[in-house]
């Protein structure tokens with residue numbers, strides 16, 4: 001799933017030319033497309049402001065993860081995504 005528009009409620013507060021829409025007397029700054037950052041935001045800054053704005057709702061939707069652990073003689077292979085044992 002991804003959104004079509006940037007979900008930062010302040011996206012249109014940034015003064016960039018690519019946000020301007022409309023004709024002469026009625027020009028406005030608009031929200032950009034959510035083309036990056038998991039289909040949520042248009043920039044990393046907008047993604048940070050999205051987390052900040054929605055942090056309570058996100059924490060309500062996703063339960064807290066308990067402390068995780070792994071045996072001391074193991075390591076995570078980031079390429080195979082497997083927990084492996086030191087030899």
Ligand SMILES: [Zn+2]
Pocket residue numbers: 006007008011032041042043046
């Ligand atoms: Zn944005």
